[in-house]
Amino acid sequence: MADMGGAASANSATEMLEDGVRRRDWIHIAALSTAGVGAASVLIPLVTQMAPSADVLAESTTDIDVSAIQPGQSIKAVFRKQPLFVKRLTPEEIAAAKKDDSANMRDPATLAQRTKEGHEDILVTMGVCTHLGCVPLGAAEGENKGDFGGYFCPCHGSHYDVAGRIRKGPAPLNLMVPEYNFTTDSVIRVG
Ligand code: FES
Incomplete structure (x- = not known):
């Protein structure tokens, strides 16, 4: 006990x-x-x-005059602190992009779905690789445009075509097309 x-x-x-x-x-x-x-x-x-507050940043817009962009040229801009590519496609690039509309793609989208009606020569995308966020090459003169003539991400080898669609490499999605509109025939408002 x-x-x-x-x-x-x-x-x-x-x-x-x-x-x-x-x-x-x-x-x-x-x-x-x-x-x-x-x-x-x-x-x-x-x-x-x-x-800037998140509200201000989320509502900010960027106006870009696209009239000076020559066929085959791209410009780099900044939208909400991130790189933005605006490219004017040549007639050959438009034809190539349309030809590939029906190709087997990881993230299927047609050129028409990625551009505005009547402005299929102007491609607006974020300059941010959808793999891990590097800035792809191809917007500046002489840069590597990859195997499909659009953009190439050197970080891990993602190749985007002339419409910014992912065609090869680890990136899961096309380069993102942000919200934008033509405010005149030559000016776009992004955001
Ligand atoms: S971040 Fe572009 S391929 Fe990895």
């Missing part, structure tokens, strides 16, 4: 000890969490003062 009583008090002491440890841990964790929240609440205002 004495042994049983000893065992019972030992168990009780162990429970108390464990309970005590748990309590201390909880107080410790609670204190850390409070400190963490306090630090975050100091940092966030500093960061938000330095950057």
